[in-house]
Amino acid sequence: MTAGTTALAATGLGKKYRRTWALKDCSLSVPEGRVVALVGPNGAGKTTLLHLVVGLLAPDQGDVTVLGSSAGTTRTLSRVAFLAQDKPLYDGFSVADMLRFGARTNPGWDQDMAVRRLASLDIPLDRRVGKLSGGQQAQVALTVALAKRPELLVLDEPLANLDPLARHEVMRGLMAAVAESGMTVVLSSHVVSDLVDTCDWLVVLNGGRVQVSGDIEDLLAGHRLLTGPAELADGVAGRLAVVDDDRTDRQATLLVRTGEGRPPLDPRWTDRGVNLEELVLAYLRRPDSAALPKPALARA
Amino acid sequence: MVWLTWRQHRAQVLVTAGFLVLVGVLLLVHGLGADGLTGDALTARFQSIYTYVSWLPAVPLVAGLFWGAPLLARELERGTHRLAWTQSVTRRRWLATKLGLLGLAVTVAGLLLGVMVSAWLTAFDGVRSADRFSDPVMFGATGVAGGVWWLFAFAIGTAAGGLTRRTLPAFAVTIAVFLTAMFAMFAVFQVRDLYAEPERMLAEGPPADAFVTDSAFVSPAGVEVSGDVPECATAGRDTYLDCVDEAGYRSVLYYQPADRYWRFQWTEAGLLAVVSVLLAGPVAYRVARRPV
Numbered sequence: 001m002t003a004g005t006t007a008l009a010a011t012g013l014g015k016k017y018r019r020t021w022a023l024k025d026c027s028l029s030v031p032e033g034r035v036v037a038l039v040g041p042n043g044a045g046k047t048t049l050l051h052l053v054v055g056l057l058a059p060d061q062g063d064v065t066v067l068g069s070s071a072g073t074t075r076t077l078s079r080v081a082f083l084a085q086d087k088p089l090y091d092g093f094s095v096a097d098m099l100r101f102g103a104r105t106n107p108g109w110d111q112d113m114a115v116r117r118l119a120s121l122d123i124p125l126d127r128r129v130g131k132l133s134g135g136q137q138a139q140v141a142l143t144v145a146l147a148k149r150p151e152l153l154v155l156d157e158p159l160a161n162l163d164p165l166a167r168h169e170v171m172r173g174l175m176a177a178v179a180e181s182g183m184t185v186v187l188s189s190h191v192v193s194d195l196v197d198t199c200d201w202l203v204v205l206n207g208g209r210v211q212v213s214g215d216i217e218d219l220l221a222g223h224r225l226l227t228g229p230a231e232l233a234d235g236v237a238g239r240l241a242v243v244d245d246d247r248t249d250r251q252a253t254l255l256v257r258t259g260e261g262r263p264p265l266d267p268r269w270t271d272r273g274v275n276l277e278e279l280v281l282a283y284l285r286r287p288d289s290a291a292l293p294k295p296a297l298a299r300a
Numbered sequence: 301m302v303w304l305t306w307r308q309h310r311a312q313v314l315v316t317a318g319f320l321v322l323v324g325v326l327l328l329v330h331g332l333g334a335d336g337l338t339g340d341a342l343t344a345r346f347q348s349i350y351t352y353v354s355w356l357p358a359v360p361l362v363a364g365l366f367w368g369a370p371l372l373a374r375e376l377e378r379g380t381h382r383l384a385w386t387q388s389v390t391r392r393r394w395l396a397t398k399l400g401l402l403g404l405a406v407t408v409a410g411l412l413l414g415v416m417v418s419a420w421l422t423a424f425d426g427v428r429s430a431d432r433f434s435d436p437v438m439f440g441a442t443g444v445a446g447g448v449w450w451l452f453a454f455a456i457g458t459a460a461g462g463l464t465r466r467t468l469p470a471f472a473v474t475i476a477v478f479l480t481a482m483f484a485m486f487a488v489f490q491v492r493d494l495y496a497e498p499e500r501m502l503a504e505g506p507p508a509d510a511f512v513t514d515s516a517f518v519s520p521a522g523v524e525v526s527g528d529v530p531e532c533a534t535a536g537r538d539t540y541l542d543c544v545d546e547a548g549y550r551s552v553l554y555y556q557p558a559d560r561y562w563r564f565q566w567t568e569a570g571l572l573a574v575v576s577v578l579l580a581g582p583v584a585y586r587v588a589r590r591p592v
Contacts, residue, residue: 078388088380088382090383101304105384148387
């Protein structure tokens with residue numbers, strides 16, 4: 001796995017359900033070895049994008065390339081693992097049957113790893129899947145995905161419908177596997193706080209379009225939150241790329257994209273760095289004003 | 301994939317096998333009980349079970365409902381298609397394996413049932429309706445057509461499941477389409493009469509085992525009359541046939557000779573196979589090529 005190659009690239013990707021576009025003009029590029037947070041409000045097109053990536057859907061427009069090949073082909077199927085939102089498993093199968101399912105349908109299946117992982121989670125192999133708790137089912141589904149030994153792991157809302165303890169366990173198990181294998185991970189969520197500690201690449205999807213795609217550290221370093229007198233706000237807004245603009249009669253709070261370094265400002269302004277949640281919220285609040293940060297695309 | 305197909309559908313395999321064994325034992329016991337009987341006693345023995353046997357044409361629905369309908373509908377309904385179709389096996393191979401193995405299994409089940417019914421029928425030689433050729437129920441339940449009727453129902457079920465994406469509506473559609481197809485083919489259009497031009501003969505009665513499709517009277521001048529004989533228009537119901545006889549008319553029969561049984565079987569099998577492909581083909585193609 002060489003650094004600098006592209007795990008995932010979409011160009012002009014679009015998907016239409018009947019007459020509405022669930023995803024439109026979606027272009028992004030994610031380097032290998034990243035843990036990508038795909039965030040956006042409900043209905044933003046996250047699931048559609050992920051289904052296009054794993055080949056469950058075919059695009060109506062543009063194309064998506066996964067690990068250098070088209071999505072959904074024989075070549076990519078064996079290298080990409082997917083955990084769908086409802087964590088589907090065959091209810092009537094025993095846990096051992098689920099592992100056998102994985103072994104029979106995947107050439108690179110790692111049975112030892114799967115058995116070890118389930119043993120460490122105290123999930124009995126002879127138990128019927130339908131009789132497991134929600135958290136255990138999520139762990140079995142994740143185990144099936146991980147034991148495939150994928151180069152790209154795609155998880156659609158992996159933490160949805162899980163209690164806090166199970167969320168923590170799933171995330172910890174996932175991160176351990178990522179650290180061990182170095183695979184690229186794409187996980188979607190509409191809760192940004194779930195992803196803060198684990199992800200290093202951010203993609204913001206809103207209304208079927210990509211708003212942000214970039215390295216999280218670079219993004220945080222490249223945005224600042226300015227607070228100052230409302231009468232000076234227009235001047236600042238004219239000079240800097242404003243993402244979000246929140247004004248009262250006297251005070252203005254601007255989230256701006258500064259690029260490298262701090263912009264020179266009137267001393268009446270205070271400025272500070274932003275955190276991930278503020279950044280995401282700012283973009284989501286302003287679907288029109290936002291632009292795709294160019295450095296992120298160029299770097300990839 | 302073979303293991304997966306078995307693991308997912310073993311319940312159907314076992315239940316269907318159990319059903320065939322049950323039917324086999326019943327027919328065997330009933331057939332053995334006819335040993336030594338002749339004439340009216342034999343006919344009575346046959347009639348005693350005919351009410352149940354007359355349901356044989358609906359039996360292939362087992363393949364449609366329990367094998368075909370859930371094949372796609374259950375996966376789509378429970379979202380497990382997102383699991384199955386994101387493993388290393390392509391959707392095309394997944395579908396080809398399932399359709400191939402399960403289609404083969406239901407066809408074999410239908411053929412086995414046909415063999416059992418044929419064997420049972422040999423115990424009732426000479427009984428009317430106990431003929432695998434002239435009786436429409438027996439014809440469809442025996443020979444190659446017996447197997448292909450199961451395959452046909454399986455194709456309907458699969459297509460219905462792929463279209464409705466839900467098991468219960470797929471059941472309803474399967475039953476409706478299967479019964480409509482059967483009714484249209486054999487009650488409305490009577491397609492079996494069209495498999496071959498019938499033979500015509502002037503006779504007192506049809507040759508043994510022949511499949512009589514039509515009959516008429518022929519005047520002494522050699523003219524065939526359809527409907528009532530004009531000379532006997534005023535004759536009563538009891539005296540009608542005597543009147544016809546006295547007027548010099550003879551009856552003419554149109555029939556399919558018994559040795560056309562296999563030709564008819566293959567014709568029906570081919571016809572159903574084509575319809576099966578036309579029904580399930582587009583759905584299978586959509587699943588395999590155009591992701592859902």
